[in-house]
Amino acid sequence: MALSPPFPGDAHAAYGTLTPIYRPMAQQQAQERNAISPRRAENFPEWYQAVVTAADLAENSDVRGCMVIKPWGYAIWELIQQQLDKKFKDTGHSNAYFPLFIPLSYLEKEAEHVAGFAKECAVVTHHRLEVGPDGKLRAASPLTEPLIVRPTSETIIGESYSRWVQSYRDLPILLNQWANVVRWEMRPRLFLRTAEFLWQEGHTAHETEQEAREETERMLGVYHEMMRYHLALDVVTGRKTASERFAGAVDTYCLEAMVQDRKAVQAGTSHFLGQNFAKASNIQYLSREGVKQHAWTTSWGVSTRLIGTLIMAHSDDDGLVLPPRVAPKHIVIIPVTPKEDTKAAVLEACDKLAERLRAQSFHGEAIRVQVDTREVTGGSKAWDWIKKGVPLRVEIGPRDIAGSAAMVARRDRPHKSRDLIAWDQLVADAPTILEDIQSTLLARNQAFRKENMVPMDDKDSFYKFFTPRNSGRPEIHGGFALAHWCGCPDVEEQIRKDLSVTIRCIPDDPAIAAEPGMCIFSGKESAQRVVFAKSY
RNA sequence: CGGAGUGUAGCUUAGCUUGGUAGAGCGCCUGGUUUGGGACCAGGAGGCCGCAGGUUCAAAUCCUGUCACUCCGACCA
Structure with a gap:
């Protein structure tokens, strides 16, 4: 597996072909099955609830709101x-x-x-x-x-x-x-x-x-x-x-x-x-x-x-995706034990590899490794960990022992892409791979934010930006609108009433919004652009 | 607090209009066959149909009340 350099100067550039965050339905391969239903593009709020459930993060209590x-x-x-x-x-x-x-x-x-x-x-x-x-x-x-x-x-x-x-x-x-x-x-x-x-x-x-x-x-x-x-x-x-x-x-x-x-x-x-x-x-x-x-x-x-x-x-249509630095487990090792007579050898190999990985450190801490020895089939184990967002999945079966290798899958890549990596190399590269996943997730979030943070210079396009085409079941729309605002609370209130859009902040980064201009709602002077958006 | 909707097994739900022994899928348990990406077969456990009243020979089903929850508004980290 070709590893990307650690801490690329511009992590985004290292991934010229980012996995698209949304794909139009027509492009979805019909036979491809996702772990989470509905998909993000279909119903975002329900998708969110499904991810929380699928990753076993939390559940509602009988006390409303708790x-x-x-x-x-x-x-x-x-x-x-x-x-x-x-x-x-x-x-x-x-x-x-x-x-x-x-x-x-x-x-x-x-x-x-x-x-x-x-x-x-x-x-x-x-x-x-x-x-x-x-x-x-x-x-x-x-x-x-x-x-x-x-x-x-x-x-x-x-x-x-x-x-x-x-x-x-x-x-x-x-x-x-x-x-x-x-x-x-x-x-x-x-x-x-x-x-x-x-x-x-x-x-x-x-x-x-x-x-x-x-x-x-x-x-x-x-x-x-x-x-x-x-x-x-x-x-x-x-x-x-x-x-x-x-x-x-x-x-x-x-x-x-x-x-x-x-x-x-x-x-x-x-x-x-x-x-x-x-x-x-x-x-x-x-x-x-x-x-x-x-x-x-x-x-x-x-x-x-x-x-x-x-x-x-960060999460996708297969469940949670965790940045390694906040992942309770960095790596899960899944023993593939099709036959009783090879089972012991496979389990032993998994334990040994886990020990070697634990001896490596990621950001000053031992790499957190779990060997999943539960008595369920390998496929459902793999899906459990995909849904839980573990950054690296490692599968070891009888055939891998001879070659001292393992199938390795990264959670930031499509679930079908797996690479055969030698144990020695995996042990040596694990910190680098984790670092690479971490920076890839940041790069994706940054690219997405940049793509959807747009300057708005007139009221019409502002209103169009925040108005869904399908009002009955609003599609994903809008983003962060960078617009000039005169500072008048009445203007702010009107926009909130009309569009449920509020000023999220007056950004402090001059690279984002320093230049003065004219309020697109009142025509009065404005010292800098502010960020408008719908919010949670 | 306003508007709309929903309460049936652990979860998702069918049945309700036209009253007549409560059904399925997932999950769970047992046995067997399987196993390199969500296994299959057989058997099994699990329901006062949200609650309380009413109508009726008979109510998950009709009526009244009540409680809870969900969604949309108002409010918010």
Whole structure:
């Protein structure tokens, strides 16, 4: 097998013929059977659900909006956690834990914050159960002050900070917590929008505005790097408009990923909170000049939504496709044991190869290898791992033992393409192949994003861009529209009403949108283009 | 919270208009034959047809109520 060079300068160029992400139905080979039904092009939302089920990532709970994250899905989250946690520590942060329950009165302290979250809070009003006259359990003993289940923790952490901070010498405070939060969602969707979700929330307090702004940008950068190099997502970063800003923030920065139906997913946020929460929570310090000052705070977070983004960005009509750096297993070895008398030899060869592969490292960690010894036929084993998105599948049968070779299949290539590779070569090349899969996925996401991020210079084409031809069952359409906007919230609101399209961000990359122009809706002046898109 | 729809086995569902012993596929269990890309044959387990009332000799089927879920809007990481 000819291997592509590791880390090609332009990975996209190394793959002149990319596997098309969508193929028109007419070109689909009729006899070709996919693992996932429907296909992406047929019904994207249903395809997404089918991938989650087929890859055994999660399932819905009886509690509406809540999900059970199954081992394979949780392992992906753990890998994301590990990578991020290291980065947080490297940038000077420590982990801590703050309570799940927040007194109602805390939330009331910041007016915009209340307005933003009040409609989606779970409220705890009682603290015991008793048996009612009908024999059923009912809530008893009302709380004097109701508690809310945290939708985010700015207020309760601010309460602590107000006690911890006395002097400029107490600053900065750089904390993070890994936690669950609850936002009572009307329309849940596994991983993307659930009533309860797992996330991390960083909360920092600083002496100066500049320090806090630097922190906000630093953490945006940490997220950017993680999404690009671990999740293989070519995200667009930028600032939110006033209407999309975090409730109570001065500035919200975000990372917007484009997934395969060309919609945007907000994959992470970093907020500069100014002194708003410091004033609300009374976080004050005595400055170097002996003057009482409010601290400057930030908060930043990513959630299990990243997994949903990952699925929608990379997976195909055969199921999940995982970038190796977040794959719970890098390689699965499937013993092909057609006859009893050769079975032991095959299994032994598989175990030996697994050991040799485990001794290799990929990004400073031992390669994660599993030998699938389940008592089912080889074909269904292979399909299971295709659906689970394992980057490399290795099959060893009796005939391969003589030649010390194995059939190797890459998940980023069509499921029928397999190569016979000698064990020695596979062991030596495994890290390179994994790296190549990683960069191929990034290159594909980047090519797709570039292809579907288009400048729009008049209102008509803008509306046409976001209007499906088939309104009954909308086909995949639209993308990221780069258009000039005058900054007027009314214009933004009108577009949202007309097309369900919002400004995802004001991009910070001058290569994307620096030049001034004229708002295509109002004709007024505009300093730069902004990104419009439909979103999750 | 508005509009539409659906509740039958672990999952997907047929049957409902015209009331008469609840059927299939997948999955699961057992045995056998198989095995280099989703095996086949035989046998088996599994259902108060969402729940409560009503009509009827008889209700998955008709009527009323209720609960849950899904989709489309409004809201959101």
